[in-house]
Amino acid sequence: MLDVNNITCRYGPVTALHDADFTLEGGEVLALVGTNGAGKSTLVMSIAGHIIPEHGNIVLDGEDITNIPPYQRASRGIGLVPEGRRLFPDLTVKENLITGGYVLPRTSESQRLEHVFEIFPRLYERANQLAGSLSGGEQQMLAFGRAIMLRPRVMLIDEISLGLMPSVIIECYAVLENLRSQNIAVILVDQNSDAALAFADKAIWLETGYVKWQGKAKHCPLLKESIVS
Amino acid sequence: MAYEMIVLTNMLIAILFAQSLNLITGFCGQVSLGHAAFLGIGAYTSAMLTKSGLPLVATFIPAMVIAGTIGLFVGAASLRVRHDFLAITTMGVSFLFTGIIRKQDMLGGEMGIAGIPSPEGGRVGLLLMALCLTILFIIVMIYIKRSWMGYVFDSIAEDEDTASIIGIDVRRFKLFAFILGTAGAGLAGALYAHQVRFIGPDSFGFVESVTVLSMVIVGGIGSIWGVTIAAALLSVMPQFFQVIDDYKLLVYGMLLFLAMRFLPEGLGGLTKTFRKDRGQT
Numbered sequence: 001m002l003d004v005n006n007i008t009c010r011y012g013p014v015t016a017l018h019d020a021d022f023t024l025e026g027g028e029v030l031a032l033v034g035t036n037g038a039g040k041s042t043l044v045m046s047i048a049g050h051i052i053p054e055h056g057n058i059v060l061d062g063e064d065i066t067n068i069p070p071y072q073r074a075s076r077g078i079g080l081v082p083e084g085r086r087l088f089p090d091l092t093v094k095e096n097l098i099t100g101g102y103v104l105p106r107t108s109e110s111q112r113l114e115h116v117f118e119i120f121p122r123l124y125e126r127a128n129q130l131a132g133s134l135s136g137g138e139q140q141m142l143a144f145g146r147a148i149m150l151r152p153r154v155m156l157i158d159e160i161s162l163g164l165m166p167s168v169i170i171e172c173y174a175v176l177e178n179l180r181s182q183n184i185a186v187i188l189v190d191q192n193s194d195a196a197l198a199f200a201d202k203a204i205w206l207e208t209g210y211v212k213w214q215g216k217a218k219h220c221p222l223l224k225e226s227i228v229s
Numbered sequence: 230m231a232y233e234m235i236v237l238t239n240m241l242i243a244i245l246f247a248q249s250l251n252l253i254t255g256f257c258g259q260v261s262l263g264h265a266a267f268l269g270i271g272a273y274t275s276a277m278l279t280k281s282g283l284p285l286v287a288t289f290i291p292a293m294v295i296a297g298t299i300g301l302f303v304g305a306a307s308l309r310v311r312h313d314f315l316a317i318t319t320m321g322v323s324f325l326f327t328g329i330i331r332k333q334d335m336l337g338g339e340m341g342i343a344g345i346p347s348p349e350g351g352r353v354g355l356l357l358m359a360l361c362l363t364i365l366f367i368i369v370m371i372y373i374k375r376s377w378m379g380y381v382f383d384s385i386a387e388d389e390d391t392a393s394i395i396g397i398d399v400r401r402f403k404l405f406a407f408i409l410g411t412a413g414a415g416l417a418g419a420l421y422a423h424q425v426r427f428i429g430p431d432s433f434g435f436v437e438s439v440t441v442l443s444m445v446i447v448g449g450i451g452s453i454w455g456v457t458i459a460a461a462l463l464s465v466m467p468q469f470f471q472v473i474d475d476y477k478l479l480v481y482g483m484l485l486f487l488a489m490r491f492l493p494e495g496l497g498g499l500t501k502t503f504r505k506d507r508g509q510t
Binding site for chain 1: 393396398
């Protein structure tokens with residue numbers, strides 16, 4: 001479904017990502033692991049369309065999307081949960097959700113809203129509350145919900161557990177399980193690489209922009225043995 | 230009676246002009262310090278056309294189209310800059326406009342255009358036209374605010390980077406706001422030219438741009454009713470208190486300061502405060 005072929009991304013003279021290459025099918029989860037500055041976010045942002053790769057191409061369902069702008073990618077079903085959530089704190093929960101699905105036709109909006117509220121009943125209770133007044137966990141749920149409003153086929157999640165309590169992190173992974181069961185491909189970046197690797201099917205270990213290791217998540221050298229068992 | 234009619238027409242033109250900036254600054258978060266240039270473009274377009282024999286009503290569309298088209302170019306060029314830099318860029322537009330007008334003999338140069346024909350229907354006709362157009366523009370603004378597009382404008386005004394990250398085509402909406410806002414200023418300009426019947430480069434300078442921005446800020450950025458009230462008050466104030474006319478800028482500056490200090494959300498924010506108080510008691 002999603003083919004990323006040898007993409008290289010640069011910020012001016014600095015190459016942030018060299019030759020990343022992978023394929024992802026619906027329902028598969030790819031974990032991107034590595035230290036800060038490894039190129040994880042660069043890879044995520046290049047798939048979302050905010051960074052145009054210098055070489056290589058990105059293909060979604062047979063269509064080359066390498067050079068199309070972010071809003072067109074969003075309408076093709078690439079959803080993004082950005083690092084730090086980036087909600088609109090002065091808009092209500094419902095308004096945040098509506099802006100998230102803005103590129104799709106309005107006719108399906110109430111249906112999509114309902115779908116999000118089914119997954120996150122807590123958001124339904126807080127629909128008219130300002131996003132800035134939610135707890136950290138609820139905000140992360142809203143960030144997920146906002147991306148789900150796009151009816152995503154590929155979901156990009158940058159730093160899923162940053163600044164969240166363990167119980168909320170467990171909830172986040174439960175949502176990911178739900179996405180996986182709906183045949184959505186997920187690309188996941190997590191500071192807590194053990195949790196991400198234990199959950200994912202595939203993994204890419206990046207270091208200073210290079211792919212250091214790539215393969216099945218359960219074989220990743222970064223994964224602690226205790227979690228595998 | 231004639232005097233009251235002039236004051237009322239001035240007030241309506243000020244409201245229309247302030248709302249057109251509110252669309253750009255309030256709805257879309259783009260500060261403009263050169264909005265008077267578009268008032269001027271509308272005024273010059275309309276004045277030239279009525280002097281050549283066209284009725285005022287027929288000049289509204291050309292005034293809007295020309296102001297909106299130039300607004301499109303300014304908007305497209307301004308997409309590259311934001312915040313303070315956008316303010317400086319738009320300020321440049323204001324100086325560029327007066328600078329160019331001063332050198333155009335065809336447009337009266339330094340002397341401006343005098344003897345602009347009186348509008349059909351006289352003062353009453355102009356008052357009614359101003360009333361209808363201002364109401365119409367406010368209705369369009371309310372429609373945009375309540376429509377689906379209103380959500381997107383809110384999100385762009387709040388944080389345009391995030392809006393673009395979640396897949397909103399921010400440039401398209403910013404340009405739309407620029408075109409509609411500058412066209413609205415052009416329309417206000419057409420009315421203004423026939424209200425004062427003499428226009429010159431100094432009528433559309435930096436001071437006028439600051440004045441209209443202060444109306445939007447005192448009214449509450451993005452608040453339709455707040456800006457309407459602020460524009461109405463601030464436009465009649467110098468006329469009722471002739472004595473402060475010379476100190477108009479000082480008073481506007483002070484109001485801006487007071488608004489930022491005590492009413493950061495402007496008059497529009499006051500209703501919110503009242504509502505909150507009521508909710509708590």
